[in-house]
Amino acid sequence: MTEGTAEADRRGTPERGPGPLIRPYGDTTGDGMVQVSFTLPVSSVGDAARHAEGAAAQLARKMGIDPPLVAHTQPMGPGFTFFVVYGPVAHLVDTRDVRVVERDYPLLTPTEVNLAIRQGLRRRLVVVGACIGTDAHTVGIDAILNIKGFAGEKGLEYYREIKVVNLGAQVSVPRLVDRAREEEADAVLVSQVVTQREAHLLNTREMSAAFREAYPSDRRPLLVVGGPRFDETAADRLGVDRVFSRGTTPGEVASYLTHRLVGSAA
Amino acid sequence: MTVPPSPLRRGKLDLDPVTVRTARDLARRVGQPVVDLAQRHTTVSVERATLRLAGLEGADPDGTPWVNRLLDACRGDVGLEHGIALPVWDALLRGEAESLAVLAQKASAGSVRFRLPEGGDRDRAHAAARAQVGAGIRRVDARRRERERLVERHGDPDHQPWIYLIVATGDIYEDIPQAQQAAREGADVIAVIRSTGQSLLDYVPEGATREGFAGTYATQENFRLMRAALDESSRELGRYVRLTNYASGLCMPEIAALAGLERLDMMLNDSMYGILFRDINPVRTFVDQRFSRQVHARAGIVINTGEDNYLTTADAVEAAHTVTVSQLLNEYFAKEAGLEDWQLGLGHAFEIDPDLPDSFRMELAHALLARELFPEAPLKWMPPTRHMSGDVFRGYLLDAFFNLAGTLTGQGILLVGMMTEAVVTPWLSDRDLALRSVRYVMNAAGNLHEDFVPAPDGFIVRRARQVLAESVDLLERIAAHESPAGLLDAIADGTFGLMRRPADAGRGLDGVAVRSDAYVNPATEILEEQ
Numbered sequence: 001m002t003e004g005t006a007e008a009d010r011r012g013t014p015e016r017g018p019g020p021l022i023r024p025y026g027d028t029t030g031d032g033m034v035q036v037s038f039t040l041p042v043s044s045v046g047d048a049a050r051h052a053e054g055a056a057a058q059l060a061r062k063m064g065i066d067p068p069l070v071a072h073t074q075p076m077g078p079g080f081t082f083f084v085v086y087g088p089v090a091h092l093v094d095t096r097d098v099r100v101v102e103r104d105y106p107l108l109t110p111t112e113v114n115l116a117i118r119q120g121l122r123r124r125l126v127v128v129g130a131c132i133g134t135d136a137h138t139v140g141i142d143a144i145l146n147i148k149g150f151a152g153e154k155g156l157e158y159y160r161e162i163k164v165v166n167l168g169a170q171v172s173v174p175r176l177v178d179r180a181r182e183e184e185a186d187a188v189l190v191s192q193v194v195t196q197r198e199a200h201l202l203n204t205r206e207m208s209a210a211f212r213e214a215y216p217s218d219r220r221p222l223l224v225v226g227g228p229r230f231d232e233t234a235a236d237r238l239g240v241d242r243v244f245s246r247g248t249t250p251g252e253v254a255s256y257l258t259h260r261l262v263g264s265a266a
Numbered sequence: 267m268t269v270p271p272s273p274l275r276r277g278k279l280d281l282d283p284v285t286v287r288t289a290r291d292l293a294r295r296v297g298q299p300v301v302d303l304a305q306r307h308t309t310v311s312v313e314r315a316t317l318r319l320a321g322l323e324g325a326d327p328d329g330t331p332w333v334n335r336l337l338d339a340c341r342g343d344v345g346l347e348h349g350i351a352l353p354v355w356d357a358l359l360r361g362e363a364e365s366l367a368v369l370a371q372k373a374s375a376g377s378v379r380f381r382l383p384e385g386g387d388r389d390r391a392h393a394a395a396r397a398q399v400g401a402g403i404r405r406v407d408a409r410r411r412e413r414e415r416l417v418e419r420h421g422d423p424d425h426q427p428w429i430y431l432i433v434a435t436g437d438i439y440e441d442i443p444q445a446q447q448a449a450r451e452g453a454d455v456i457a458v459i460r461s462t463g464q465s466l467l468d469y470v471p472e473g474a475t476r477e478g479f480a481g482t483y484a485t486q487e488n489f490r491l492m493r494a495a496l497d498e499s500s501r502e503l504g505r506y507v508r509l510t511n512y513a514s515g516l517c518m519p520e521i522a523a524l525a526g527l528e529r530l531d532m533m534l535n536d537s538m539y540g541i542l543f544r545d546i547n548p549v550r551t552f553v554d555q556r557f558s559r560q561v562h563a564r565a566g567i568v569i570n571t572g573e574d575n576y577l578t579t580a581d582a583v584e585a586a587h588t589v590t591v592s593q594l595l596n597e598y599f600a601k602e603a604g605l606e607d608w609q610l611g612l613g614h615a616f617e618i619d620p621d622l623p624d625s626f627r628m629e630l631a632h633a634l635l636a637r638e639l640f641p642e643a644p645l646k647w648m649p650p651t652r653h654m655s656g657d658v659f660r661g662y663l664l665d666a667f668f669n670l671a672g673t674l675t676g677q678g679i680l681l682v683g684m685m686t687e688a689v690v691t692p693w694l695s696d697r698d699l700a701l702r703s704v705r706y707v708m709n710a711a712g713n714l715h716e717d718f719v720p721a722p723d724g725f726i727v728r729r730a731r732q733v734l735a736e737s738v739d740l741l742e743r744i745a746a747h748e749s750p751a752g753l754l755d756a757i758a759d760g761t762f763g764l765m766r767r768p769a770d771a772g773r774g775l776d777g778v779a780v781r782s783d784a785y786v787n788p789a790t791e792i793l794e795e796q
Contacts, residue, residue, distance in 0.1 A: 037695070038695075039693065039694055039695045074698070076451075076694060076695065076698045077447050077450060077451070080694055082694075082695045082698060082699075133463075134461075134462045134463030134479050137462075138543070139578060139651075139652075168545050169543070169544065169545070170463060170466055170544070170545075194462055194479055194480050197479070199479060228688065228689075246656065
C-alpha cells in the first residue's frame with residue numbers, strides 16, 4: 001500500500017462511506033490512532049525512567065505504532081513498568097479480506113423453536129450439558145442452560161420442548177457419554193472456561209473422540225462446545241459440530257440446535 | 267488475633283429486633299437437625315484428619331498419602347463406623363509397629379490385621395490415641411499463640427476493610443514472589459487459589475507443587491512455604507500479612523487440620539458450597555464441615571463463607587434473601603462448632619445487574635443489611651464477576667463502585683476485583699491497577715461511612731427490610747418441610763443458587779458411615795471439651 005492510495009482512501013471516506021481499506025479511528029477519519037497498554041520487565045525508578053519509556057516506544061514502533069506517544073509510565077515494584085501508549089498505526093484493514101464464521105442458521109424465538117420441535121421431531125429435544133475435565137466454572141453452561149439465561153434471553157430450560165439435563169461441573173468424559181446414552185441425547189453441550197495449558201482444546205478432543213467411539217456415526221448426538229477462548233472456526237479440528245465463543249446467547253444455541261436437528265421445519 | 271470492630275455501631279437500618287431474633291431462631295431450628303445428622307456420622311476425611319493431627323505425614327512412592335493408605339487398610343478390616351482411633355492405636359499397642367508411619371507402611375503392604383478392641387484393650391487404645399492426637403492439637407494451639415505474638419509485633423492493617431488479593435499461578439515458587447509483591451503493594455490478606463479440581467480429590471496431594479490448573483494445589487508443604495514467605499514480608503512491611511486457603515471439597519477436615527498446623531490465618535469454609543457447586547454429597551459435606559469448623563475455632567482461623575457464589579447463578583436481586591438465609595445458617599453452624607463472631611467472614615457480593623436502575627442503592631442496602639445483622643463479624647465483600655464483560659474499562663469503573671460500597675458499609679475483608687475478570691487470569695498490571703483503585707477509593711472516601719446514614723424509611727432501608735422479611739419467609743418454608751432435616755429437602759429443591767442436590771446422591775457418599783455405638787474420635791472429643 002503506497003502513501004498515495006491511503007491518502008485517497010482517507011479523503012474519499014467522509015462523503016462516500018468507508019472504502020474497502022480502513023484504518024483505526026481516533027478523532028479524525030484515517031488518523032489510525034490506537035491505544036495499547038502493556039508491562040515490560042524493566043525498572044522505571046529514578047534515572048531508569050527514560051530508558052524504560054524508550055523501551056516501550058521501541059516495542060510500539062515494532063507493533064506498527066509510529067510515532068508512539070508513551071502517555072503513562074508506572075513503576076510496579078522494582079522490576080516492572082506498566083505503560084499506556086497512543087499513536088497512529090501504520091497498518092490498514094482490508095474489509096474484503098475479513099474471515100469470520102457467519103451465522104448459517106435462522107435466529108428463532110422460543111415460541112418458534114418450540115413449534116418447530118413439536119412439528120418436526122414430535123417429541124422433546126434432549127440436551128445434555130456439562131463442564132468436562134477439571135473445569136469447575138459452570139458459568140458458561142449455566143448461562144445457556146439455566147432458566148435464568150444470559151443477556152436478557154432465557155436459558156434452554158425455559159423452552160417447553162427442550163429437555164435439559166445439566167450435569168454441572170467436573171464431569172468425566174465417560175460419565176458424559178453414559179449420561180448422553182441414558183438420556184438418548186440429541187445434542188451434547190460442553191462448556192470449557194479454563195484454558196491453562198490448552199486444557200479446553202485437549203478436553204474437547206478427548207470428548208469428541210469418545211463420542212465417535214461410543215456411537216455409530218449416524219446416531220451420534222450433535223456435539224457443541226463453547227467457551228470464551230474458543231476459535232469458532234476450529235470445529236473440524238476439534239472433532240465437534242459447532243464451536244460457540246464469547247457472547248453466545250441461549251437463543252442462538254436453541255436456534256442452531258433446531259436448525260441442525262429438526263431440519264428446515266424452521 | 268482480633269479483627270477491629272465494625273465502625274458502624276448505630277443501627278442505620280433500624281431493623282426490627284423481633285424480626286432479627288425470629289430469623290436467628292429459625293436458622294437454629296433449620297440447622298439443628300443437620301447438626302444431629304453430622305453427630306451421627308463420620309467420614310473418611312474426618313478420620314484421616316484425625317491421623318494427620320496425630321502426626322502422620324507423607325505419601326507412598328505413588329503419591330498416595332499415608333493417611334489414605336492406613337485408613338483404607340483399616341477400613342477394609344473393621345469398617346469406618348467405629349472410627350480410625352481404636353483399631354489403629356490398638357494395633358500400635360499390640361506392637362504391630364513402633365510408629366504410625368511404620369504402621370501405615372505395613373498396613374498398606376497387607377501385613378497388619380486390625381480389630382476393634384474391647385474392654386481394657388479398648389480403654390488403653392483410646393487413651394493412647396487421645397495422647398497422640400492431643401499432642402497435635404497442642405501444636406495447633408502453639409501456632410495460634412505464635413500468630414498472636416506476630417500480630418502484636420508487626421501489627422494489624424490500619425484501615426478497614428482489609429485488602430484481600432488472590433494469587434494463582436499453579437506453581438508455588440511463582441506464587442511466592444507474586445504474593446510478596448502483592449503484599450508490598452498493599453495486600454493485607456493473600457489467598458492462594460487452589461488448582462481447579464482439587465475439591466474433588468479424595469486425598470491431599472503432598473509436597474511442594476509446580477503444576478496446577480488455574481491455581482496451586484493446597485498441600486502442607488505449600489502452606490508452610492507460603493506462610494514462611496509472608497512472615498518475611500510481615501517483617502519487611504511492619505504489618506502481619508495474612509494467608510488464606512480453601513477448606514472445602516472432599517478433604518475439608520484434613521485441609522483444616524493442615525491449616526491449623528501451618529498457621530494459616532483464614533480459610534474459605536462454607537456450609538453448603540460443596541453441595542451446590544461441586545455436587546458433593548450433602549451428608550458428607552455437613553459432617554466434614556462441622557469437624558473442619560471445630561478445628562478452625564481451635565486454631566483461631568477466620569472462616570470466609572461463600573454466599574457470593576449463589577449470585578453467580580441466581581439473580582442478585584431476586585435471590586438476595588438466599589444470601590441472608592445462608593449467612594444465618596453459616597453463622598449457626600459456625601457458632602455450634604465453636605467459632606466466635608470475630609472468626610465469621612460471612613460472604614456476600616456486588617453482583618446486581620449494573621443496568622438496573624438504582625442498582626448501587628440496592629447493593630448498599632444488601633451490604634448494610636449484612637453489616638447490621640452480623641455487627642461483630644468481619645464480613646467478606648466479594649467483587650462483581652457476573653456482569654464483568656470484556657469491557658475492561660467498564661469493569662474498572664464497576665470495581666470502583668464495589669470498593670466504594672465496601673468502605674461505605676463497613677465491610678471487614680474486601681476481595682480486590684480485577685477489571686480483566688472473565689478475560690484472563692489477572693496480570694501483574696491488573697493487580698496493580700486494581701490496588702490503585704482500592705487505595706484511591708479508601709483514601710478519597712475516608713470515614714464517609716460516618717456521614718452515610720440512609721433516610722429513615724427511604725429506599726435503602728425499605729429494601730433491606732424487604733430482603734430480611736423474604737429471608738424469614740424462606741426459613742419458615744424450610745422449617746416447615748415434612749422431613750426431619752428440611753434443609754436437605756430445600757437443597758434438593760434448588761432453593762440455593764438454583765442448584766438441585768438430593769441428599770442420597772453426589773460425590774463422596776461412599777466415604778460416609780453412620781457411627782456405631784463403639785465410635786471414638788479423640789480429636790472431636792478434645793475439640794468439643796473447650
